[in-house]
Amino acid sequence: MSRAKSSFLCQACGAVHARWAGRCEACGAWNTIAEEPATATGPGPSPVAGKRGKGIELLPLAGPETPPPRLSTGIEELDRVLGGGLVPGSAILLGGDPGIGKSTLTLQAAAALARAGEKVVYLSGEESVEQIRLRARRLGLADAPLALAAATRVEDVVATLDRPGGPALLVADSVQTLWTEALEAAPGTVSQLRAAAQALVGLAKRRGTAVLLIGHVTKEGAIAGPKVLEHMVDTVLYFEGERGEAFRILRAVKNRFGPANEIGVFEMTEAGLSPVADASALFLAQREEGVAGSVVFAGMEGSRPLLVEIQALVGAAAYGTARRAVVGWDPGRLAMVLAVLEARCGLVTGGRDVYLNVAGGLRIAEPAADLAVAAAIVSAMLGAPLPSATVVFGEVGLAGEVRAVGHAQARLKEAVKLGFKRAVVPEASAVDAPGLELLGLRRLVELVERLDRARERITS
Numbered sequence: 001m002s003r004a005k006s007s008f009l010c011q012a013c014g015a016v017h018a019r020w021a022g023r024c025e026a027c028g029a030w031n032t033i034a035e036e037p038a039t040a041t042g043p044g045p046s047p048v049a050g051k052r053g054k055g056i057e058l059l060p061l062a063g064p065e066t067p068p069p070r071l072s073t074g075i076e077e078l079d080r081v082l083g084g085g086l087v088p089g090s091a092i093l094l095g096g097d098p099g100i101g102k103s104t105l106t107l108q109a110a111a112a113l114a115r116a117g118e119k120v121v122y123l124s125g126e127e128s129v130e131q132i133r134l135r136a137r138r139l140g141l142a143d144a145p146l147a148l149a150a151a152t153r154v155e156d157v158v159a160t161l162d163r164p165g166g167p168a169l170l171v172a173d174s175v176q177t178l179w180t181e182a183l184e185a186a187p188g189t190v191s192q193l194r195a196a197a198q199a200l201v202g203l204a205k206r207r208g209t210a211v212l213l214i215g216h217v218t219k220e221g222a223i224a225g226p227k228v229l230e231h232m233v234d235t236v237l238y239f240e241g242e243r244g245e246a247f248r249i250l251r252a253v254k255n256r257f258g259p260a261n262e263i264g265v266f267e268m269t270e271a272g273l274s275p276v277a278d279a280s281a282l283f284l285a286q287r288e289e290g291v292a293g294s295v296v297f298a299g300m301e302g303s304r305p306l307l308v309e310i311q312a313l314v315g316a317a318a319y320g321t322a323r324r325a326v327v328g329w330d331p332g333r334l335a336m337v338l339a340v341l342e343a344r345c346g347l348v349t350g351g352r353d354v355y356l357n358v359a360g361g362l363r364i365a366e367p368a369a370d371l372a373v374a375a376a377i378v379s380a381m382l383g384a385p386l387p388s389a390t391v392v393f394g395e396v397g398l399a400g401e402v403r404a405v406g407h408a409q410a411r412l413k414e415a416v417k418l419g420f421k422r423a424v425v426p427e428a429s430a431v432d433a434p435g436l437e438l439l440g441l442r443r444l445v446e447l448v449e450r451l452d453r454a455r456e457r458i459t460s
Contacts, residue, residue: 006035007036008020008021008033008034008035008036009033009034009036009189009190009191010024010026010027010032010033010190011032011034011188011189011190012024012032012218013026013227014190014194014227015027017033020033020035021033034189036184036185036190036191068087068088068257069087069088070084070085070086070087071085071086071087071118071168071169071210073085073112074109074113074115074116075109075112075275076277077250077264077266077276078109078250078264078275080262080264080304081237081251081252081255081258081262081263081264082255082257082258083255083259083262084257084258086113086169087234087257088209088210089204089207089208089210090204090234090235090256090257091197091200091201091204091210091211091213091232091233091235092210092211092212092213092234092235092237093175093213093215093229093230093235093237094106094212094213094214094215094237094238094239095214095216095217095223095236095239096217096239096240097239100239100240100248101241101248101266101268101273102173103127103135103173104135104139104273105239105250105266105272105273106122106171106173106214107122107132107136107141107171108139108141108272108273109212110122110144110146110171111139111141111144112144113168113169114144114145114146115145118168118169119147119165119167120167120170121147121148121149121161121167121169121170121171122146122148122171122173123150123157123170123171123172123173124148124149124150124173125150125152125172125173125177125178126173126174127173128150129148129149129150133148139272140271152179152187153178153179153181154178154179154180154196154199157172157178157199157200157203158200161207161209162203162206162207164207166207166208166209168210169209169210169211169212170209170211170212171212172200172212172213172214173214174214174215174216175193175213175214175215175229176188176216178193178196178197178200179192180192180195180196180199182195194232197213197232197233198232200213201232201233215229217238223236230254233254234255234256234257235252235255235256236252236253236255237251237252237253238250238251238253240363242361246267246268246269247267247268247282247361247362248267248273249263249264249265249266249361249362250263250265250266251263251301252302259302260302262301262302262303263301263304263306265279267282279304279306280305280306280307280308280414280418281418283307283308283359283360284296284307284308284309284418287309287359289388289389290385290388291385292379292385293311293312293313293377293380293385294309294310294311294379294386295309295310295311295312295372295375295376295379295386295390296309296372296390296391296420297310297368297369297372297373297392297393298391298392298393298411298412298414298415298423299364299366299368299411300366300368300406300407300410300411305407305410305413305414306414307391307420308360308362309358309359310329310357310359310369310372310373310376311356311357311358311359311376312356312357312373312376312377312379312380313353313355313380314349314353314354314355314380314381315352315353316352316353317351317352318353322349322350322351322352323353323355324338324353324354325353325354325356326355326356327356327357327358328357328358328361328362328363328364329356329363329369329373330365333369333373334356334373336396336398337370337373337374337377337396338377340374340396340397340400340444341374341377341378341448344399344444344445345378345400345444345445345448346445346448347378347381349377349381352381356373356376356377366405367395367405368393368394368395368405368406370394370395370396371392371393371394371402371424372392372393372394374396374444374447375392375451378447378448378451379451382451382452382454382455383455384451384454384455386451387422389419389420389421389422390420390421390422390423390424391411391412391415391420391422391423391424392423392424392425393405393408393411393423393424393425393429394424394441396444400443400444400445401442401443401444402426402441402442402443402444404426404429405426405429408425408431409431409433412425412431412433412436413433415433415436416436421435421436422437422439423436423437423438423439424441424447425438425440425441426440427440427441427442428440
């Protein structure tokens with residue numbers, strides 16, 4: 001009897017290897033290669049050759065002009081991130097660190113939909129039904145007509161729900177616990193994850209059931225499992241935040257039915273996750289005026305303008321090599337801004353420690369924060385705070401020029417709404433903003449000169 005063929009798959013990226021190795025050459029991860037039964041056929045004819053399939057229906061490109069129907073989750077911030085609510089037949093993948101609140105948020109959304117009259121099934125592979133009931137009682141959701149199940153075998157789930165009149169929403173917590181008997185691999189492996197997700201996505205498309213898959217993340221912050229998992233679903237959401245902070249950020253990194261990079265802001269309370277409508281006011285609630293190194297950045301997260309405080313601290317290096325510590329921003333971008341300040345503005349930063357923090361646990365990725373970061377660093381170095389009620393945004397180029405950024409009108413409008421009086425912006429972005437005194441900059445050295453003059457007035 002011939003030995004069953006097997007292959008070696010990386011559990012981090014899904015790459016196939018001919019033999020076991022300690023390090024995956026595709027993604028560089030260590031100790032992630034495991035032996036699994038082979039799923040691909042060897043040389044020879046295709047397994048579908050000679051098999052006759054049934055015809056498919058071809059439809060015209062022009063269709064109904066009305067947008068796809070949406071199901072409101074009853075949580076405004078979640079609906080915003082989804083693009084207006086759940087689309088029937090869509091598949092959503094929600095990832096986040098352990099304990100960040102993924103199960104709490106999905107249980108609140110499922111209960112709200114069930115209370116609205118929709119049929120909802122909450123499937124748990126990690127907790128018993130009684131544990132889910134205990135959480136629901138703690139959150140005040142025990143009266144919601146929500147159907148619960150504790151199961152991990154995909155065939156059982158599909159046999160129960162693949163019928164007319166199925167649920168409007170199926171929550172699977174978590175996708176790493178699901179398995180199919182069609183494969184011999186252990187639950188959580190690349191093959192099992194791919195097969196289980198494919199079965200549930202197929203169920204969603206056939207029956208119009210919105211499927212929400214909860215996924216664990218690796219220590220690098222990516223959703224555990226093969227990258228193809230994110231390609232199979234329609235929407236990928238990440239739940240971000242620090243455990244010590246009360247704020248949580250829900251970010252859409254992929255959305256076929258709405259804008260990507262949209263965020264929703266939540267506050268963790270004893271009654272669960274509470275949506276935050278005015279996120280800018282919340283992030284600036286504990287900010288102190290007149291502090292050197294503190295700058296308010298007017299940013300954009302998806303279609304939402306958001307004001308957040310950027311803090312910088314500059315001090316003499318205690319040892320030979322200066323330290324750079326960054327929280328909430330790209331360290332490579334900080335190195336570039338420091339190099340521009342030294343080469344184009346004459347500020348020597350090589351022998352100084354630089355600490356940068358985005359207050360509130362938010363992560364900023366857009367280049368429009370360059371000018372605010374530079375202003376915070378210069379203010380900290382010179383000991384000269386920016387004028388009170390000032391917001392800053394703009395991109396900094398390697399030549400020291402300040403470049404225009406998009407959505408300037410929306411950024412300035414948000415600043416006016418929160419009572420700010422001044423704005424430091426690129427000269428090309430100095431649009432009409434009633435109620436704001438605008439300072440348009442062409443080069444970064446102009447900001448350094450202004451803060452230096454302010455320092456001289458303070459010390460004189």
